Amino acid sequence: MALLKLENVTKRFGGLVAVDKVSLEIQPGEFIGIVGPNGSGKTTLFNVINGVYRPEEGKVIFDGKDITRMPAFKRTPLGLGRTFQIPRPFGSASVRENVAIGAMFGTLADKVTVDNALEIADRYINMVGLEAYRDKAAGTLTPVEKKLMEIARALAMRPKLLLMDEAMAGMNPKDIDGMVKFIKRIKEEEKIAIVSMVEHIMRAVAGLAERVVVMNQGAKLVDAKTEEALTDPRVVEVYLGHPADESKWRSDVWKEVRNKDE
Amino acid sequence: MKKTLPKYYPLIPVFAAYLIMFLVGFSIPGMWQMVALLAFYCALGQSWNIFMGMTGYVDFGYVTFIALGTYGMSLGITYLSQYEWLGIGIIVIGFILALFLASLSALLEAFIALRLRGAYFAIACIGINEGLRYLIEGAKFWGGSEGLIFFGALVQALGRETVNQLTTFWADFSVFIIAALAAFLNMHYMRSKIGYALTAVREDEDAAKVMGINANKYKTIAFLTSGWLGAAVGAMAWGLKLGYVYPGDVFVIHYTVECIVVVLLGGAGTLLGPVIGGLIYGLSKYWLAVIMPGFQLLIFAPIIIIIIVVAPEGVVGLLKSKLKGTKLEMFIE
Numbered sequence: 001m002a003l004l005k006l007e008n009v010t011k012r013f014g015g016l017v018a019v020d021k022v023s024l025e026i027q028p029g030e031f032i033g034i035v036g037p038n039g040s041g042k043t044t045l046f047n048v049i050n051g052v053y054r055p056e057e058g059k060v061i062f063d064g065k066d067i068t069r070m071p072a073f074k075r076t077p078l079g080l081g082r083t084f085q086i087p088r089p090f091g092s093a094s095v096r097e098n099v100a101i102g103a104m105f106g107t108l109a110d111k112v113t114v115d116n117a118l119e120i121a122d123r124y125i126n127m128v129g130l131e132a133y134r135d136k137a138a139g140t141l142t143p144v145e146k147k148l149m150e151i152a153r154a155l156a157m158r159p160k161l162l163l164m165d166e167a168m169a170g171m172n173p174k175d176i177d178g179m180v181k182f183i184k185r186i187k188e189e190e191k192i193a194i195v196s197m198v199e200h201i202m203r204a205v206a207g208l209a210e211r212v213v214v215m216n217q218g219a220k221l222v223d224a225k226t227e228e229a230l231t232d233p234r235v236v237e238v239y240l241g242h243p244a245d246e247s248k249w250r251s252d253v254w255k256e257v258r259n260k261d262e
Numbered sequence: 263m264k265k266t267l268p269k270y271y272p273l274i275p276v277f278a279a280y281l282i283m284f285l286v287g288f289s290i291p292g293m294w295q296m297v298a299l300l301a302f303y304c305a306l307g308q309s310w311n312i313f314m315g316m317t318g319y320v321d322f323g324y325v326t327f328i329a330l331g332t333y334g335m336s337l338g339i340t341y342l343s344q345y346e347w348l349g350i351g352i353i354v355i356g357f358i359l360a361l362f363l364a365s366l367s368a369l370l371e372a373f374i375a376l377r378l379r380g381a382y383f384a385i386a387c388i389g390i391n392e393g394l395r396y397l398i399e400g401a402k403f404w405g406g407s408e409g410l411i412f413f414g415a416l417v418q419a420l421g422r423e424t425v426n427q428l429t430t431f432w433a434d435f436s437v438f439i440i441a442a443l444a445a446f447l448n449m450h451y452m453r454s455k456i457g458y459a460l461t462a463v464r465e466d467e468d469a470a471k472v473m474g475i476n477a478n479k480y481k482t483i484a485f486l487t488s489g490w491l492g493a494a495v496g497a498m499a500w501g502l503k504l505g506y507v508y509p510g511d512v513f514v515i516h517y518t519v520e521c522i523v524v525v526l527l528g529g530a531g532t533l534l535g536p537v538i539g540g541l542i543y544g545l546s547k548y549w550l551a552v553i554m555p556g557f558q559l560l561i562f563a564p565i566i567i568i569i570i571v572v573a574p575e576g577v578v579g580l581l582k583s584k585l586k587g588t589k590l591e592m593f594i595e
């Protein structure tokens with residue numbers, strides 16, 4: 001059974017169709033990349049999945065349960081974790097408290113005490129390498145540290161599905177490399193499904209994802225295995241704005257992927 | 263890994279202060295009335311602070327809880343004193359009635375708070391307070407503007423001796439207990455999931471919801487707790503102690519302002535703040551009334567302004583920064 005199933009989901013803002021009849025299935029443990037230019041509806045799709053917005057049409061089914069109308073705070077304990085495109089730390093609270101909040105109200109909500117949650121927090125803070133900042137106010141972290149803190153917080157929720165919104169946006173190549181290695185490790189150690197969305201087709205997605213969904217103007221353009229998706233002529237057109245020299249595009253993309261695998 | 267036990271150390275100075283106040287009042291002749299007044303301000307500050315410190319909502323209508331608490335006790339005694347077999351039970355029932363009325367009001371305010379924020383919330387709460395007062399006066403229920411006068415009924419039901427003890431000692435003593443309970447609950451909440459949840463909600467409510475936090479539930483818990491404590495103070499310090507209640511005496515925003523001043527002086531959102539604020543405010547008010555009756559406010563207003571300018575985080579904020587890095591740090595919160 002699919003872990004997450006979207007059926008013809010449409011979300012409008014006034015006259016603007018931000019998400020346009022998107023259907024999607026995600027299997028347990030799968031790693032999917034969602035790519036699409038700025039404004040193509042990726043963040044809105046996340047917001048519909050975890051309940052920030054209700055779609056005007058369509059259904060969201062998680063773990064066999066129809067959660068289309070369920071408020072956000074009730075969905076999270078079912079196993080939905082996420083990070084934000086622009087990090088949203090609880091600024092005055094320490095890194096440790098932030099991550100502990102994830103553990104306290106995630107899938108373990110009924111089982112953990114505050115002390116357990118703080119222990120779980122320590123584990124994930126070490127995993128993302130922020131142990132030196134444990135007791136620092138989360139609001140004072142750098143943007144990259146905030147992204148890491150948010151991943152730790154989302155992992156501490158022990159989700160079945162982790163939604164990462166532009167985990168690597170605004171990072172330099174070195175940080176991106178670190179993040180790619182790190183996400184690989186999450187995938188191996190945590191055995192959870194991950195949806196990572198990025199604006200540009202980056203080697204990160206190419207090297208990590210088993211499947212890529214390409215979005216354009218709110219609609220799903222392509223949903224295929226990574227190599228196929230990234231070299232699909234329609235995708236090339238979306239990114240270059242005109243039909244391209246396909247063989248050059250293909251070789252560029254694959255050069256990046258090969259670099260990634262060393 | 264180091265195990266973090268719930269640390270309740272910051273309660274020590276708070277409880278110590280209440281104990282010393284109590285002992286001073288109990289053992290030094292003539293001090294009880296003053297100490298009782300101080301305890302009253304500390305208890306109100308401590309109770310209001312739970313609401314404000316944990317949820318970030320500034321409740322200008324807080325006095326509604328105190329007033330409804332007073333009415334709960336007054337109604338209980340007025341209508342039940344005829345049943346002699348109830349004995350001291352009428353006070354217990356009055357107290358429960360006080361908590362019940364406060365619950366209704368807290369749920370109403372929570373309902374509003376889930377829709378309105380900031381100044382709109384403050385104004386709505388003032389509106390409830392004024393509305394209730396005019397409702398009682400206009401619709402003439404609960405004694406209307408005539409109020410309820412039940413001291414005589416109380417004496418008849420329980421005897422002069424018992425009533426004397428109740429009004430001169432137990433009513434005041436219970437305010438100490440309420441203040442200490444308020445401090446304990448505040449600390450306990452800060453150390454439990456409620457505290458973490460409300461921190462998240464205060465910082466970013468929408469993100470908190472995405473983290474799985476039922477914001478409305480935790481806000482309502484804080485509102486109810488704060489309201490119950492305020493009602494308890496009203497029931498004992500106003501209802502039981504005075505033996506009467508007039509709507510025009512209790513639904514008075516002035517008392518909310520006093521709560522706010524107490525908390526701001528001491529340090530908003532801190533545990534020790536209301537104690538220190540209550541002491542400073544209560545003492546100055548008491549002494550100024552003795553030395554210069556009528557001029558209290560004239561002198562008091564600039565003192566408050568100076569303290570707030572010098573120590574925008576209150577006295578406790580000042581104390582915290584002074585003690586940072588020392589062993590005493592863990593006792594101050």
Ligand SMILES: Nc1ncnc2c1ncn2[C@@H]1O[C@H](COP(=O)(O)OP(=O)(O)O)[C@@H](O)[C@H]1O
Pocket residue numbers: 013016017018036037038039040041042043044045
């Ligand atoms: N809350 C909102 N109100 C109105 N329009 C919105 C809102 N959120 C997103 N949009 C619009 O929806 C479209 C998709 O945005 P978004 O999902 O953020 O895209 P992406 O994450 O792919 O960059 C954009 O045109 C954006 O302006």
Ligand SMILES: [Mg+2]
Pocket residue numbers: 042043044085
């Ligand atoms: Mg986006």
